[in-house]
Amino acid sequence: MQQFGVIGLSVMGKNLALNVRNHGFSVSGYSIDKPEIDALAKYEDDKLKPCYTLEEFVNSLEKPRKILIQIMAGAPVDETLHKLLPLLDKGDIVIDGGNSNYHDTNRRYHEMEKHGIHFIGMGVSGGEEGALNGPALMPGGDEEAYKEVAPILEAIAAKNKEGKSCVSYMGPEGAGHYVKMVHNGIEYAIMQEFSEVYSLLRDVAHKSDDEMSEIFDKWNHSVVQAYLSEITSKVLKQKDDLTSDNIIDHILNVASYKGTGNWTLEDGVALGAPVTVIAEAVMARFMSKQTHLALESDIKPTEFKYEGEIPEDLVDEFGKTLQLAQAVAYAQGFQELTMAAKAYNWDLRYKSIAQGWEAGCIIRSAMLKDIENAYSNGKKLTNLFEDGYFRKLMEDNLPSLRKSVEFATKAGVPTPTLSAALNYLESIFNPKLPANMIQGQRDYFGAHTYLRNDRKGTFHTEWYEEK
Ligand code: 6PG
Numbered sequence: 001m002q003q004f005g006v007i008g009l010s011v012m013g014k015n016l017a018l019n020v021r022n023h024g025f026s027v028s029g030y031s032i033d034k035p036e037i038d039a040l041a042k043y044e045d046d047k048l049k050p051c052y053t054l055e056e057f058v059n060s061l062e063k064p065r066k067i068l069i070q071i072m073a074g075a076p077v078d079e080t081l082h083k084l085l086p087l088l089d090k091g092d093i094v095i096d097g098g099n100s101n102y103h104d105t106n107r108r109y110h111e112m113e114k115h116g117i118h119f120i121g122m123g124v125s126g127g128e129e130g131a132l133n134g135p136a137l138m139p140g141g142d143e144e145a146y147k148e149v150a151p152i153l154e155a156i157a158a159k160n161k162e163g164k165s166c167v168s169y170m171g172p173e174g175a176g177h178y179v180k181m182v183h184n185g186i187e188y189a190i191m192q193e194f195s196e197v198y199s200l201l202r203d204v205a206h207k208s209d210d211e212m213s214e215i216f217d218k219w220n221h222s223v224v225q226a227y228l229s230e231i232t233s234k235v236l237k238q239k240d241d242l243t244s245d246n247i248i249d250h251i252l253n254v255a256s257y258k259g260t261g262n263w264t265l266e267d268g269v270a271l272g273a274p275v276t277v278i279a280e281a282v283m284a285r286f287m288s289k290q291t292h293l294a295l296e297s298d299i300k301p302t303e304f305k306y307e308g309e310i311p312e313d314l315v316d317e318f319g320k321t322l323q324l325a326q327a328v329a330y331a332q333g334f335q336e337l338t339m340a341a342k343a344y345n346w347d348l349r350y351k352s353i354a355q356g357w358e359a360g361c362i363i364r365s366a367m368l369k370d371i372e373n374a375y376s377n378g379k380k381l382t383n384l385f386e387d388g389y390f391r392k393l394m395e396d397n398l399p400s401l402r403k404s405v406e407f408a409t410k411a412g413v414p415t416p417t418l419s420a421a422l423n424y425l426e427s428i429f430n431p432k433l434p435a436n437m438i439q440g441q442r443d444y445f446g447a448h449t450y451l452r453n454d455r456k457g458t459f460h461t462e463w464y465e466e467k
Contacts, residue, residue, distance in 0.1 A: 001062035002028040002049055004152055006070060007080060009036035012124070013070035015131035016097065016156070021048045023155040030057035058087040065092040066149050070124075073098040081108065090116030093145045097124045099260050102181060105174030109141055118145030121173075123180020125361035126158065134158030136361035137167035138183070138353075140176025158360025161369075166360045170353070171346040178267075178340060179353055182333045185264025185278040187362050188257075189329035189417060192281035194232050196415045197322045200404060204306050204411045205314055209246040213237035215315060223323040226365030254292045255285040264336065271343055273336040276424050277329050280416035287416075304412025314407065320400035321418060323367075327393055328421040330363075330371055331384035338382065350375040383428055394425055401425070 006017040009031040017040065020027045029040045030051045041050040051057035058065065065088065069080055077096055084094065094117055096105065105121030112119035123138030124131065137157050139146055146169045157167040170176040194216075201207045201215060213236035220229035240247040265282050268275035295301060311317075334350060341348040354372040357363055374387035384390050401422050408415040427433060442448040444463045452459055 002026040002060050003062060003066065004028075005030070005057060005061045005065065005067040007031070007054075007057070007067060007084075008069060008071035009033070009040050010070075011128045012097075012131045013068075014040055015128055016068065016070055016124070016135075017048070018043060019132055019134075019156045020152060021045075023152075025152055025155070028057050028060045030054060054083060055087060058084070063089060063092070064118075064148065065089070066095070066152065067093070068095045068097050068122075070097045073100045073104075077104070077108070081112070085112075085115060085117070088115075088117055091118070093118045093120060093149055095120040095122050095139065095149065096177075097122050099123070099180065099184070099258065100174075100177050101263060102174030102177040105140070105177045109173045113142075118142045118148075120145060120149070121175075121177040122153075123170075123176050123183060125180065125183055125357075125363075127362070130158065130360050134166070134360050136183075136356055136359065136364070138170050138176045138179045138356065139167065140170040140172065140174060140179070142172070143169050160355060160358035164355060166356045166358060168349070168352040168356055171341075171348050173344075173346075175344075175346045175348065178344075178346075179337065179348070181260050181263050181267070182337055182340075183357065183361060183363060184260035185268070185275065185281075185336070186329050186333040188261030188264075188281040188285070189277045189332070190226075190228055190326055190363060192284050192417045193277070193322060193325040193329065193421070194228055195284075196408075196413075196418050197318050197325075197404075198232065198236075199413050200318055200408060200411075200415070201315065203304070203413050204407050205310055205318070207315075209236045209248055215319075219319050219322065223319045224326060224365070226326070226367070227362060228365075252292070253288055255288045257282075257285050261285075264333075267340065268332075268336045271336065271339040273332070273339045274424065274427075275332045275336055276420040277325070277332055277417045278336075280420040284416050302412070306407070306411030306413075308410060314403075317400040317403050320397040321404040324393060324397035324401050324425075325418055325421040326365065326367060327384070327390055328424055329417075330367065331390070332424070334371070334375075334384055335382070350381075385425070385428060398422075398425060 003025045004020050005028045006013050007030050009029050017027050017029045026047045028049045028051050031037050037050045037052055044050055049060055051060055069077060077100060100121060109119045120139050120141035124135050126135035134157060137153050153167045154165040157165040159165055170179045201212045213233045216229050216233035236248055238247045240250055261282050265275060265279050337348055351372055354368050354375060358368045370389050374384060374389060381387060385394055405415055405419050405422050439450040443450050443460055447460055449458045449460045
């Protein structure tokens with residue numbers, strides 16, 4: 001009898017199945033796509049069993065069954081559950097490892113619960129390579145069921161610098177997929193920040209692709225030790241197969257998306273979370289498409305060129321800018337998580353979430369250790385910048401961020417997320433935000449009332465005389 005089963009054997013499912021097998025557990029694999037089963041069959045041995053029917057797959061598993069569904073999010077997951085359900089026994093555990101919307105996971109969790117099936121919605125980050133060699137895993141659902149699968153998940157997950165597995169129980173219902181959704185919102189934000197710093201290096205500091213590659217590589221060993229620094233450096237130096245140029249100069253500048261970042265923004269708005277950098281990152285992807293469409297017509301392109309003096313240390317300022325902007329992206333993600341935990345009555349464990357993102361996932365970076373420290377000892381932070389380390393980082397690097405945005409403005413280089421990060425930092429501890437004017441206007445035209453800063457109670461002013 002096999003200890004674990006995987007449904008869906010495209011590259012993620014196949015690699016996760018191989019990862020489970022490589023860690024000494026026996027695994028069965030099934031897919032509705034026969035060529036995918038044939039591809040897995042090449043690795044067949046006493047620990048890895050390809051199955052050609054769902055019945056054969058289910059019957060090959062020891063009870064309680066532990067089944068990972070690794071397929072496209074959305075309707076296919078419901079269809080698979082529908083086919084699977086009559087074949088399962090009470091107490092079996094089904095894990096959805098796709099990028100499912102947490103609302104769907106909440107619903108599926110309760111539907112499966114009615115049938116005595118434990119449903120775990122699990123975020124999986126790290127792409128194809130991570131799936132094979134160690135992804136970051138974010139499982140949520142029934143904690144007792146999680147404990148049953150924990151030995152396998154802990155074995156296959158990435159390990160942080162201290163050797164701890166990048167997996168822990170996130171919370172009930174769709175909490176695991178919620179945490180993955182926020183991970184992706186942060187991913188969109190940091191990717192856009194990197195892109196903007198790339199455009200500053202290119203269009204303000206006039207660096208070549210190869211020079212920029214070296215700069216990002218240097219930052220990867222200093223101010224921004226992050227997977228995204230590493231791959232940005234590699235993307236910049238990659239040569240094109242078709243021309244002798246660097247490939248980056250031939251990639252069309254229109255960003256695609258499957259939308260998990262958009263969901264982070266949607267839920268942030270529903271919660272009232274000020275996720276401004278995530279919002280700008282989502283909008284920047286939309287903007288890239290609209291700009292492209294505009295340029296397809298006869299519109300004359302705008303050309304901005306910065307000809308002014310470039311300070312000696314400008315590149316270092318950009319590095320510090322990226323470091324602080326990255327912190328803002330994380331801070332906004334954690335702020336949304338904090339607000340979600342309260343609104344949905346989930347006990348999210350921020351320290352474990354940070355620790356779980358330290359390796360394996362796309363947003364992994366050395367800074368996550370500082371975030372883990374900030375949330376250690378059960379510290380309750382409404383904002384990451386309340387923590388001493390991040391407050392100091394803000395004070396130290398804010399002049400660089402301001403200078404980068406200033407140079408971007410002079411050069412006509414759009415920096416939506418860097419500017420949003422600056423505005424966010426200038427707002428969070430600012431006692432003089434002008435919302436008093438909003439309240440005055442609301443009370444003026446709609447008698448919506450206001451609070452005062454000098455006495456308790458709700459007030460309304462007779463702003464004009466009725467005639
Ligand atoms: C990850 C990634 C992964 C996927 C993104 C891409 O953590 O491994 O987030 O899940 O590559 O969903 O998202 P977009 O297509 O929306 O950019």
